[in-house]
Amino acid sequence: MTVCDIVKMGNPVLTHVADPVADPKAPEIRDLVEDMRDSLAAVGGVGLAAPQIGVPLRVILFEVPGDRLTQEDGEESVGIQETVLINPELSFPTNEIVNGWEGCLSVPGWRGLVPRYSELFYSGYDLQGNKIECQATGFHARVVQHEYDHLIGRLYPTRMTDLGNLVYESEWKNFIEDQQSRKTESQENDNGH
Numbered sequence: 001m002t003v004c005d006i007v008k009m010g011n012p013v014l015t016h017v018a019d020p021v022a023d024p025k026a027p028e029i030r031d032l033v034e035d036m037r038d039s040l041a042a043v044g045g046v047g048l049a050a051p052q053i054g055v056p057l058r059v060i061l062f063e064v065p066g067d068r069l070t071q072e073d074g075e076e077s078v079g080i081q082e083t084v085l086i087n088p089e090l091s092f093p094t095n096e097i098v099n100g101w102e103g104c105l106s107v108p109g110w111r112g113l114v115p116r117y118s119e120l121f122y123s124g125y126d127l128q129g130n131k132i133e134c135q136a137t138g139f140h141a142r143v144v145q146h147e148y149d150h151l152i153g154r155l156y157p158t159r160m161t162d163l164g165n166l167v168y169e170s171e172w173k174n175f176i177e178d179q180q181s182r183k184t185e186s187q188e189n190d191n192g193h
Ligand code: NI
Pocket: 103, 104, 105, 106, 146, 147, 150
């Protein structure tokens, strides 16, 4: 078991385009994924990309427990089982964009409201070299876009359209409550006039 340090925003490996994996079945890729799994488990989180442990290869890993996915999407869900995606490719069947809150292990302590496509198709390879093809919506689609961005040198703050929605995790609940009360207030004013 190897728990690696997670590199933080500002580290050059997070700003470069990662290299494709030549052979998904290679033992060193299996070892890399084990390190990613151990490192993710040690800190807790729903996804990790190889550059986040300093390895500039196109490998991502994600897993979302049912209760988390249910909470994020607002509908009962069994969750997403652990998915290893090597050399992933994305395509978008819709132009619909939705805002949602994200955090990142490479940007610890912060949360931001990030616009993402509401739906996507993704493909890639697993550790046995089998092709994976999947359609995703909601939080599943968001996680895949976030992790894929790590392979093209992007962190979520660079996707944000309003940095007024970048907040400390410790203030996030206050922030949301205040936004909701302002919204309610303005609706009441709209109704009153
Ligand atoms: Ni991240």
